[in-house]
Amino acid sequence: MNKDIFVIVEHLKGQVxxxxxxxxxxxxxxxxxxxxxxxxxxxxxxxQGLANHLAADKVFYVDHPVLADFTSDAYLATLSALINExxxxxxxxxxxxxxxxxxxxxSIRLDLPLIGQCLRIHTEGGTVKFVSxxxxxxxxxxxxxxxxxxLVTVIPGGYKPEEGQSEKSPEVVSVPxxxxxxxxxxxxxxxxxxxxxxxxxKELVCIGIGRGIQNQDNIELxxxxxxxxxxVVCASRPVVDQGWLPTTRLVGKSGKHIxxxxxxxxxxxxxxxxxxxxxxxxxxxAINTDPNAPIFDIAKYGVNIDMFELIEVLTEQVQKAKGx
Amino acid sequence: xxxxxxIRLVPDLVEELTIDDSGTALDMSWxxxxxxxxxxxxxxxxxxxxERSEAQVTVLSLDMEGIDDVLFTASxxxxxxxxxxxxxxxxxxxxxxxxxxxxxxxxxxQPDLVLTGVQxxxxxxxxxxxxxxxxxxxxxxxxxxxxxxxxxxxxxxKEYPGGLIAQMEIKLPAVLxxxxxxxxxxxxxxxxxxxxxxxxxxxxxxxSALDPSxxxxxxxxxxxxxxxxxxxxxxxxxAVSEKLVEIFSELGII
Ligand SMILES: Cc1cc2nc3c(=O)[nH]c(=O)nc-3n(C[C@H](O)[C@H](O)[C@H](O)COP(=O)(O)OP(=O)(O)OC[C@H]3O[C@@H](n4cnc5c(N)ncnc54)[C@H](O)[C@@H]3O)c2cc1C
Ligand SMILES: Nc1ncnc2c1ncn2[C@@H]1O[C@H](COP(=O)(O)O)[C@@H](O)[C@H]1O
Numbered sequence: 001m002n003k004d005i006f007v008i009v010e011h012l013k014g015q016v017x018x019x020x021x022x023x024x025x026x027x028x029x030x031x032x033x034x035x036x037x038x039x040x041x042x043x044x045x046x047x048q049g050l051a052n053h054l055a056a057d058k059v060f061y062v063d064h065p066v067l068a069d070f071t072s073d074a075y076l077a078t079l080s081a082l083i084n085e086x087x088x089x090x091x092x093x094x095x096x097x098x099x100x101x102x103x104x105x106x107s108i109r110l111d112l113p114l115i116g117q118c119l120r121i122h123t124e125g126g127t128v129k130f131v132s133x134x135x136x137x138x139x140x141x142x143x144x145x146x147x148x149x150x151l152v153t154v155i156p157g158g159y160k161p162e163e164g165q166s167e168k169s170p171e172v173v174s175v176p177x178x179x180x181x182x183x184x185x186x187x188x189x190x191x192x193x194x195x196x197x198x199x200x201x202k203e204l205v206c207i208g209i210g211r212g213i214q215n216q217d218n219i220e221l222x223x224x225x226x227x228x229x230x231x232v233v234c235a236s237r238p239v240v241d242q243g244w245l246p247t248t249r250l251v252g253k254s255g256k257h258i259x260x261x262x263x264x265x266x267x268x269x270x271x272x273x274x275x276x277x278x279x280x281x282x283x284x285x286a287i288n289t290d291p292n293a294p295i296f297d298i299a300k301y302g303v304n305i306d307m308f309e310l311i312e313v314l315t316e317q318v319q320k321a322k323g324x
Numbered sequence: 325x326x327x328x329x330x331i332r333l334v335p336d337l338v339e340e341l342t343i344d345d346s347g348t349a350l351d352m353s354w355x356x357x358x359x360x361x362x363x364x365x366x367x368x369x370x371x372x373x374x375e376r377s378e379a380q381v382t383v384l385s386l387d388m389e390g391i392d393d394v395l396f397t398a399s400x401x402x403x404x405x406x407x408x409x410x411x412x413x414x415x416x417x418x419x420x421x422x423x424x425x426x427x428x429x430x431x432x433x434q435p436d437l438v439l440t441g442v443q444x445x446x447x448x449x450x451x452x453x454x455x456x457x458x459x460x461x462x463x464x465x466x467x468x469x470x471x472x473x474x475x476x477x478x479x480x481x482k483e484y485p486g487g488l489i490a491q492m493e494i495k496l497p498a499v500l501x502x503x504x505x506x507x508x509x510x511x512x513x514x515x516x517x518x519x520x521x522x523x524x525x526x527x528x529x530x531x532s533a534l535d536p537s538x539x540x541x542x543x544x545x546x547x548x549x550x551x552x553x554x555x556x557x558x559x560x561x562x563a564v565s566e567k568l569v570e571i572f573s574e575l576g577i578i
Contacts, residue, residue, distance in 0.1 A: 012484055071492070072454075073463050097467040097484050100443075101501075104450035107420070107538050108458035114420075114450045114538060129543070134446045136337045139350065141448060142544040153450075184463040184495040188479070193487030205577055229578060241365070241504045247487055254467070254483045254503070262577055269337065283575060285568065286554060290338060294548070301571065302554030303564050314565040321569050322578050 001149055003036025006091040008079065009054065010098045011042075012070070013190065016050050019094035023154050024055045024164030027092055029121050031057075033128050034089045040170070043067040043078055048172055055166035064177040072101040073185040080109050081178035088149060095153040097254075103153045114151040115143050120158040133157075136271040137294035156276055197248035198232050199256075205231025206260045206281070208251060210274075211238040212267015212288070212307055219244055221311045222266065228318040234258065236268050252277035266307045270295025325379040325473060327370045328435040330426050330452065331398070333357035333388055334444050341547075348542045359394050362441030368505035369471050370439050371402040377473065380404050382433060384426070387411075392526060393517070399524040400516040406524060411531040418539030419447050423455035428532040430460060435497060437478060442466050442501040449539030457499035465494055466501030 005027040010017040027038045040056035045068035051059040093099030107114040117132040128145035207226040253273040259280035286299035335355045344351040382405040383398040395406040440453035457464030470481040482490045
């Protein structure tokens, strides 16, 4: 085993995903402790250009037609060969639709330990510790780095993407592709997001509703407030999964990242997957009956009250203030 | 077509969570457990496939407090076989150990499709779905929001950020991590669940040996210390509204 830190670069449709830069920032901290290099691992087809802004000491680039787009099967085969051959100190993957599809498989295939949902890395008394976030952001855990190659999946929030970007292009080393045979997973096509609805990522005032809204009929209450304030209604995942609002209104990890002047969250607990989509909001106000809801850790103002007692009164007062 | 859906109960996160005396695990004694939301979607997706193509649906879980009711509910929704793996406390069992136990059980069932929830609240050492897939020698695709099957293949919609979807084709047998079913999980009347309690049986199978390797011990568990907590606005709805309107106008919004 050497001292290097591998970062598995995620990219989608020709764009490096932010999580890749976040992982590079985390890897820099880790490499400082292990005394190794940060090596970005990029799989693709004619995709060397994606390496340009990676803040890595080196990029291992694997080129192959079946690696043009992510599939778990081909990534798993390629990465297990690469890790086996190089024996890095640690391998960072995103806790994402890409990384989570392969990290566990690598752990079994290579018989390596895996630490999931890592937010931050720090050292205490010479021991490297991985801090993970579980239970919807309500619980944190610390795990010591073991003495073997360690697989880690990383969640956003602990490092800024800018910290993993660089103006200077890193050295790119072409690495041969292992035989990719008997692949069982194939990309048929991409289906682009629906653009017929408003683009919530461009709105200045967003009224977010979560499971606390209880049913579809109550959505009107949020619509009224949004109308009074000149904003739009958006939602957490359960509201969209229940079919109460279209996917175009989903905020978070699998939905849109919003950046309004004001975001008001009604009945949203503030799970990390939701928080991910709202951190660029200028001001966040949260209304929640649970005083321990994680949303209060990120909101500027909080109200610990039943939303149904508040929302209509608030709408009336906004209408009055605007009228007067 | 044989479909297996492994399900688990998780702490209801709306409740207050506390850490036990060891300082490394949740105190489970007062926790209210509910079905992992994504497992409910996985079950719904399995039943939708069954309704389209005569599949056999097996719902499988480790024994835990309250699991019988959840299994009978699954039966009332349309599951054909219910299996409970008995003989071990859930505590201290990490995802790697769980996956090995489930893999041993599932191997014997020879499924075409295994539908897990995309994740539960606490997969500190990876998710059971992809671990299970590798142990069974099957491919895995997660973040799946719709599944259909034809010609020995599953055709799925895999979710990427921003609403982008990848339509993927996966050779069966396969394990899929379900994020959402094509339609919201159905409700069943309590009377139907009661009926299932009389007519359906839960098969009890013994647990296989525990092997947690690949997961690591937690050295400390704690509640997040927020650097900046929100400024709380106190008062009744009138007072709060007034204050909020003030904030809105300070922000130049109204
Ligand atoms: C891979 C993956 C991707 C995901 N992507 C996303 C995503 O993009 N966006 C997203 O939002 N989630 C996403 N999730 C889901 C996420 O983990 C949470 O489950 C979800 O955000 C919870 O939504 P919620 O806060 O509305 O519901 P809950 O967590 O159930 O919270 C409801 C809140 O409402 C409060 N409440 C209830 N009644 C009232 C009332 N009358 N007045 C005031 N407050 C009340 C409760 O106290 C509680 O805090 C994803 C999950 C996974 C695994
Ligand atoms: N104890 C269990 N019994 C059966 N299935 C489980 C169990 N734990 C996890 N699973 C399955 O694995 C999925 C992912 O869980 P997790 O790995 O805990 O995030 C769950 O949604 C279930 O489908």
